Amino acid sequence: MRSNLNTYSGGCSCGEVRYSIFDIPIFTHACHCSLCQRYTASAFVVHSAIETNNFSLVSGKLIDTPGPSGSGSIHRVYRCKTCFDQIYSHYNFVENNGVLILKTTTLDNPNIFPPQAHIFLKNKLDWVKIDQDTPKFKGMYKREDVYSIESLKRRRLVE
Ligand SMILES: [Zn+2]
Ligand SMILES: [Zn+2]
Numbered sequence: 001m002r003s004n005l006n007t008y009s010g011g012c013s014c015g016e017v018r019y020s021i022f023d024i025p026i027f028t029h030a031c032h033c034s035l036c037q038r039y040t041a042s043a044f045v046v047h048s049a050i051e052t053n054n055f056s057l058v059s060g061k062l063i064d065t066p067g068p069s070g071s072g073s074i075h076r077v078y079r080c081k082t083c084f085d086q087i088y089s090h091y092n093f094v095e096n097n098g099v100l101i102l103k104t105t106t107l108d109n110p111n112i113f114p115p116q117a118h119i120f121l122k123n124k125l126d127w128v129k130i131d132q133d134t135p136k137f138k139g140m141y142k143r144e145d146v147y148s149i150e151s152l153k154r155r156r157l158v159e
Contacts (some may be wrong), residue, residue: 009058010107014083017060021102025050026151027143028104028113032128033120035068039077040086043125046104047089048113051158052097055088062087098158117146 011018025048036045060080067077067089076090078100089101104110117135118124130136135146143152 008107008109008112010087010102010110012060012080012083012085012087012106014080014085016082017062017080017085017087018058019087020056020058021050021107022054022056023050025102025104025113026099026154027117027147028115029117029119029141029146030115031119032124034123036120037123037125039068043128044118046110046113046115048102048104049099049155050102051154052100055100055102064090099155117141 006023007020008024009018009020028046028048030044030046032044037043039045060082062078063081064076064078067075069075069091073091077086078088078090079086085106086103087106088103090097091101104113107113115134117137118130119137119140121130121136122138124130135141143155147155
């Protein structure tokens with residue numbers, strides 16, 4: 001199994017699914033849209049983009065289920081076959097699925113990848129307070145506006 005300094009592990013709540021990622025995420029954001037609120041049954045979702053080949057399922061089985069999408073495009077949510085916890089998503093606007101969107105809070109230590117942007121603030125719940133320094137957007141951002149040069153490079157390599 002691959003391993004390096006930037007290996008991080010995570011899994012589902014029943015414990016059957018365990019996975020590793022082999023680099024820091026390309027970018028992490030929190031989405032406050034009402035679809036994310038519904039399908040997480042929470043105030044917002046935290047999503048990390050990472051190259052699909054930097055993700056490895058270590059144990060358990062994933063099933064893919066249709067997910068909601070504000071854009072109307074197809075969105076697949078990959079879940080633990082046993083407890084149905086969401087692990088990652090593929091969006092069809094990501095050509096050839098070179099990037100997956102990891103559910104950041106399934107990591108064993110999600111604290112190390114805080115959101116680098118907050119999106120869809122127009123749907124944000126009033127009681128959610130966001131720190132001053134993190135970029136905020138009414139809707140979606142343009143990658144060029146928030147990604148580092150390095151992250152833009154990584155993202156372009158897999159599209
Ligand atoms: Zn599970
Ligand atoms: Zn959302």
